[in-house]
Amino acid sequence: MLSSKTRLFLACTALLAVAAGSLVSAEDTDMAMLERARGVFKPLPHTMHVDDYPHSAARVELGKALFFETRVSSDGRMSCAACHNPSYHGADSLALSVGVHGTKLPRNAPTVFNTPLLVAQHYGGNRATVEEQAYKALLSPLAYGNASFAEAESKLRAIGYGESFAAAFPNEVEPVSAENWAIAIGAFERTLLTPAPFDKYLKGDINAISKEARLGADKFINMGCAGCHNGSTVGGNSFQKFGITEDYWLATGSKEMALLKGRDKGRYHDTQKEEDTYLFKVPQLRNVARTPPYFHDGSVAKLDDAVRVMARLQLGQKISDPDVALIVAFLDSLSGEVPAQFATAPVLPVSGFENNKN
Amino acid sequence: MLSSKTRLFLACTALLAVAAGSLVSAEDTDMAMLERARGVFKPLPHTMHVDDYPHSAARVELGKALFFETRVSSDGRMSCAACHNPSYHGADSLALSVGVHGTKLPRNAPTVFNTPLLVAQHYGGNRATVEEQAYKALLSPLAYGNASFAEAESKLRAIGYGESFAAAFPNEVEPVSAENWAIAIGAFERTLLTPAPFDKYLKGDINAISKEARLGADKFINMGCAGCHNGSTVGGNSFQKFGITEDYWLATGSKEMALLKGRDKGRYHDTQKEEDTYLFKVPQLRNVARTPPYFHDGSVAKLDDAVRVMARLQLGQKISDPDVALIVAFLDSLSGEVPAQFATAPVLPVSGFENNKN
Numbered sequence: 090m091l092s093s094k095t096r097l098f099l100a101c102t103a104l105l106a107v108a109a110g111s112l113v114s115a116e117d118t119d120m121a122m123l124e125r126a127r128g129v130f131k132p133l134p135h136t137m138h139v140d141d142y143p144h145s146a147a148r149v150e151l152g153k154a155l156f157f158e159t160r161v162s163s164d165g166r167m168s169c170a171a172c173h174n175p176s177y178h179g180a181d182s183l184a185l186s187v188g189v190h191g192t193k194l195p196r197n198a199p200t201v202f203n204t205p206l207l208v209a210q211h212y213g214g215n216r217a218t219v220e221e222q223a224y225k226a227l228l229s230p231l232a233y234g235n236a237s238f239a240e241a242e243s244k245l246r247a248i249g250y251g252e253s254f255a256a257a258f259p260n261e262v263e264p265v266s267a268e269n270w271a272i273a274i275g276a277f278e279r280t281l282l283t284p285a286p287f288d289k290y291l292k293g294d295i296n297a298i299s300k301e302a303r304l305g306a307d308k309f310i311n312m313g314c315a316g317c318h319n320g321s322t323v324g325g326n327s328f329q330k331f332g333i334t335e336d337y338w339l340a341t342g343s344k345e346m347a348l349l350k351g352r353d354k355g356r357y358h359d360t361q362k363e364e365d366t367y368l369f370k371v372p373q374l375r376n377v378a379r380t381p382p383y384f385h386d387g388s389v390a391k392l393d394d395a396v397r398v399m400a401r402l403q404l405g406q407k408i409s410d411p412d413v414a415l416i417v418a419f420l421d422s423l424s425g426e427v428p429a430q431f432a433t434a435p436v437l438p439v440s441g442f443e444n445n446k447n
Numbered sequence: 448m449l450s451s452k453t454r455l456f457l458a459c460t461a462l463l464a465v466a467a468g469s470l471v472s473a474e475d476t477d478m479a480m481l482e483r484a485r486g487v488f489k490p491l492p493h494t495m496h497v498d499d500y501p502h503s504a505a506r507v508e509l510g511k512a513l514f515f516e517t518r519v520s521s522d523g524r525m526s527c528a529a530c531h532n533p534s535y536h537g538a539d540s541l542a543l544s545v546g547v548h549g550t551k552l553p554r555n556a557p558t559v560f561n562t563p564l565l566v567a568q569h570y571g572g573n574r575a576t577v578e579e580q581a582y583k584a585l586l587s588p589l590a591y592g593n594a595s596f597a598e599a600e601s602k603l604r605a606i607g608y609g610e611s612f613a614a615a616f617p618n619e620v621e622p623v624s625a626e627n628w629a630i631a632i633g634a635f636e637r638t639l640l641t642p643a644p645f646d647k648y649l650k651g652d653i654n655a656i657s658k659e660a661r662l663g664a665d666k667f668i669n670m671g672c673a674g675c676h677n678g679s680t681v682g683g684n685s686f687q688k689f690g691i692t693e694d695y696w697l698a699t700g701s702k703e704m705a706l707l708k709g710r711d712k713g714r715y716h717d718t719q720k721e722e723d724t725y726l727f728k729v730p731q732l733r734n735v736a737r738t739p740p741y742f743h744d745g746s747v748a749k750l751d752d753a754v755r756v757m758a759r760l761q762l763g764q765k766i767s768d769p770d771v772a773l774i775v776a777f778l779d780s781l782s783g784e785v786p787a788q789f790a791t792a793p794v795l796p797v798s799g800f801e802n803n804k805n
Binding site: 157177 | 515516517518522523524529532533534535536539540541545548549550736737738739785790791792793794795797798
């Protein structure tokens with residue numbers, strides 16, 4: 090907290106700066122903007138591993154195989170990679186994802202990159218960690234569709250994963266387990282960091298991003314977007330109501346969906362608490378420029394339109410086209426490369442898998 | 448043609464060799480086996496490109512992107528790579544493949560590797576080239592499920608492939624076309640050669656494959672397998688009846704399928720000619736050890752069982768377990784590596800694709 094004296098001092102300084110006008114050099118402005126950015130954003134950490142889920146090279150390697158493995162699903166075609174595809178920057182390019190047996194999922198798939206840093210998984214936040222997400226996906230009728238963990242484990246053994254699990258989970262009596270499936274996949278996912286030009290900027294390399302991107306970051310902060318979209322993942326650390334100043338379903342292209350299917354009540358579906366109605370996890374904005382379409386229902390196809398919708402429905406502002414362009418330039422500076430270990434397909438066990446006469 | 452004098456000389460030489468017995472050195476035997484192998488098999492060629500479908504680096508690059516592109520399909524999830532997956536050696540590991548909207552396909556997906564060398568595409572041979580296969584897949588209700596080529600072309604434009612098509616097909620008035628989609632995908636597929644240890648062997652490096660594999664190749668020839676499975680792709684160059692000495696559907700695990708769905712009449716479905724009943728393209732055996740399950744219906748899970756079924760139903764022979772092991776060793780020597788350009792996922796165009804509100 091600032092003392093009132095300090096506040097007065099800062100206010101005077103700001104007034105003086107405005108009065109000085111052209112006396113403030115471009116360099117000062119650049120540094121001031123950088124400092125403001127540093128106040129709300131952080132560079133990505135160097136690792137996402139946590140002690141709760143100890144990892145090893147063998148676990149990461151196994152987790153990568155399992156991430157791409159389709160034979161554990163009830164139609165033999167579903168895998169983590171089906172919705173988190175290397176060709177689509179860890180997402181799937183669809184408005185609504187498609188699950189096992191071709192069933193339509195109720196929400197849009199976000200990118201898998203950097204997700205272990207988020208407050209929780211899924212738009213409703215009903216999975217605390219990526220490990221819990223991977224674990225429960227085994228039984229979800231929309232994801233892997235197994236009737237029991239035993240069924241999934243039996244498939245893993247039949248495919249021939251016994252040795253890989255034993256190497257990844259040494260000294261365990263029965264290493265092939267749904268719990269270890271989840272820990273291994275989590276170990277792999279915890280390697281999927283995507284540092285971006287914006288991180289270099291935050292670390293002091295002013296020219297790592299364009300002038301438009303720098304101005305866009307400043308605009309993003311000043312408009313209030315950074316109130317929710319902040320931290321190292323530029324969002325993903327809180328739940329907020331979707332449609333604060335206006336009704337999302339009436340104001341956007343989701344009207345038809347609201348009429349047909351009812352409104353997605355967000356976190357309410359998970360907590361059954363009235364106060365969670367229409368609350369959704371604030372999405373991270375890392376790689377947002379590479380992962381359209383937008384919002385939990387994929388209802389908006391273009392990033393500039395998504396920025397307009399957010400300004401209107403969350404902040405009650407009509408944003409000018411030049412400002413949209415600046416913010417889009419900033420968002421683009423959050424795009425990292427597809428991690429090499431994610432872009433290269435693993436060679437999966439070859440096995441005459443008796444169970445997959447799908 | 449050999450003169451009768453020469454034949455007599457060769458016959459005598461053979462008799463002498465047999466009489467000499469232990470005088471024939473191991474090296475002579477090795478060379479004789481290699482010569483026999485060279486009589487029926489050929490190394491893979493260096494290229495699969497043909498003048499009919501001229502290619503360029505830009506075409507191959509575009510073709511790779513299109514191979515992995517899902518947004519052209521009617522459910523937004525189907526691509527060539529769905530059934531021809533880098534993690535499963537260019538196949539999908541399933542008995543029967545799964546098409547668009549989760550529909551079950553009637554047959555097993557073969558590996559895509561080396562397929563431009565085959566006599567035709569599909570088990571019934573109803574596609575003359577890989578290009579024709581890619582072209583017609585756009586409209587197949589089991590593959591991409593588009594209502595018209597115009598629909599597919601419009602999706603390609605909306606996704607943002609205009610420039611890539613223009614680069615790959617310069618000087619064309621409208622480069623984005625279903626025909627060019629097919630030519631580009633074909634150009635990529637024509638790079639997917641998988642040279643294997645057996646090729647080195649054929650070129651004279653005796654120890655490139657194990658002794659068991661060499662003996663297995665000889666056994667494969669002597670038993671008659673090579674009557675159909677020959678040439679550079681060890682099969683794939685003719686159509687043959689499935690079940691010559693015994694009825695396939697009665698003799699194998701496909702009984703149930705025959706009762707439930709009727710028998711797959713193979714090429715008859717494509718030609719409507721009685722003489723084509725139960726005729727199927729002889730599969731190539733390159734990478735067969737890496738691409739279970741086996742046969743057009745994926746009814747057999749293990750390679751050794753597949754060898755036994757073939758010996759029984761095609762040659763009327765009961766084959767000993769040691770001989771099965773030798774032949775499996777030979778077949779394993781036909782496995783090549785997944786081509787690097789296939790294992791690395793392309794980064795696909797990012798676009799707010801308005802049409803994919805699937």
